[in-house]
Amino acid sequence: MVPNNRYATIKKTKKIILAVVLIxxxxxxxxxxxxxxxxxxxxxxxxxxxxLLSFPKDPQWHNYVRAFxxxxxALYLSNTLKVVIPSVFLSITIPFCMAYACTRxxxxxxxxxxxxxxxxxxxxxxxxxxxxxxxxxxxxxxxTHLGLIIAYTAFAVSFNAIIFSGLLKSIPxxxxxxxxxxxxxxxxxxxxxxxxxxxxxxxxxxxxxxLNHWNEFIMANTYLSTGDKRTLPFSIxxxxxxxxxxYAVQFACMVLIxxxxxxxxxxxxxxxxxxxxxxxxxx
Numbered sequence: 001m002v003p004n005n006r007y008a009t010i011k012k013t014k015k016i017i018l019a020v021v022l023i024x025x026x027x028x029x030x031x032x033x034x035x036x037x038x039x040x041x042x043x044x045x046x047x048x049x050x051x052l053l054s055f056p057k058d059p060q061w062h063n064y065v066r067a068f069x070x071x072x073x074a075l076y077l078s079n080t081l082k083v084v085i086p087s088v089f090l091s092i093t094i095p096f097c098m099a100y101a102c103t104r105x106x107x108x109x110x111x112x113x114x115x116x117x118x119x120x121x122x123x124x125x126x127x128x129x130x131x132x133x134x135x136x137x138x139x140x141x142x143x144t145h146l147g148l149i150i151a152y153t154a155f156a157v158s159f160n161a162i163i164f165s166g167l168l169k170s171i172p173x174x175x176x177x178x179x180x181x182x183x184x185x186x187x188x189x190x191x192x193x194x195x196x197x198x199x200x201x202x203x204x205x206x207x208x209x210x211l212n213h214w215n216e217f218i219m220a221n222t223y224l225s226t227g228d229k230r231t232l233p234f235s236i237x238x239x240x241x242x243x244x245x246x247y248a249v250q251f252a253c254m255v256l257i258x259x260x261x262x263x264x265x266x267x268x269x270x271x272x273x274x275x276x277x278x279x280x281x282x283x
Contacts, residue, residue: 036258040064040251047247063252071235071253079145080231083220084213087149091156091209092202098157099164100194104173120158129222136223143225151223152213160205167201168194207268211261232257 031053039047041059067073101107102114132151133142141147175197176189184192195202217233224230235253239246 033258033262036251036254040248040255042248044246044248047251060248063249064256066246066249067235067239067253067256070249071238071256073232073235073253073256075228076230076232076235079229080214083145083148083152083231084210087152087156087213088206088209090149090153091160091213092205094153095157095160095205096164096195096198096201097190099161099168100190102161103165103168104176104194117158117161120155121162125155125218129219133222142223143229144223145229147223148220148231151219152216156205156209156212160209163205164198164201167198171197203268207264211265214261215257 035053038053038055040063041061042056043060046056098113098117102110102117128151136142136147136151139147141150171194175193179189179193215233216231220231220233227234235257236250239250239253
């Protein structure tokens with residue numbers, strides 16, 4: 001048997017090693033954000049300096065003013081919210097109903113439908129750009145926010161349905177069976193019983209979907225052509241010229257775009273981890 005003092009030493013050593021590793025990983029994650037901020041308050045000439053990370057003696061705070069005004073952040077932010085808010089709502093409502101139907105209800109072809117939902121995870125975005133563009137063009141959805149909302153929702157359904165499925169499997173069926181015996185319909189059961197008990201799933205899927213749609217560029221660049229309809233990632237492109245680019249203002253623009261999702265993630269971090277953990281264990 002290992003002596004108690006030796007066992008305590010080994011346990012303490014493992015904790016120290018774990019702490020060092022976690023601190024190292026945290027620094028790796030935080031470094032790009034600090035680096036981005038340091039470059040956003042420099043001049044474009046200082047960006048190409050020899051130092052990997054340094055803060056200027058004379059911070060160029062006006063880079064943020066230029067990024068906000070010349071980058072049309074207010075306009076693109078409005079367009080982004082017009083797309084993200086409806087797409088997030090649809091991306092959590094539809095998968096929730098689909099997961100309930102495939103997890104809690106018995107009906108023919110349920111296995112086939114769930115298999116199709118799972119297959120949706122394996123489809124890359126790039127393979128759908130051209131087919132979707134053709135269909136959207138026929139339906140007059142090109143250069144509209146509605147077309148982008150449909151595309152965003154379609155790609156979020158599979159992942160969110162799996163998260164909801166894992167959470168729903170952990171809810172006892174007796175909760176809804178007693179409601180059905182009292183004469184409640186599916187709409188009442190879903191809205192008043194199942195949905196409140198799946199709040200971690202709504203938070204997880206909602207925040208993850210928001211982050212993905214907020215930063216998305218490929219589909220927005222494919223389906224939107226009018227400048228006044230474009231979303232926030234296009235703000236960065238406005239400072240890119242044919243022969244030269246204003247890199248410092250571009251970095252400032254990146255900081256402005258990254259702030260809202262960062263704040264949202266830090267505020268709801270516990271909800272995200274709880275929802276993903278429950279979905280992974282029960283799914």
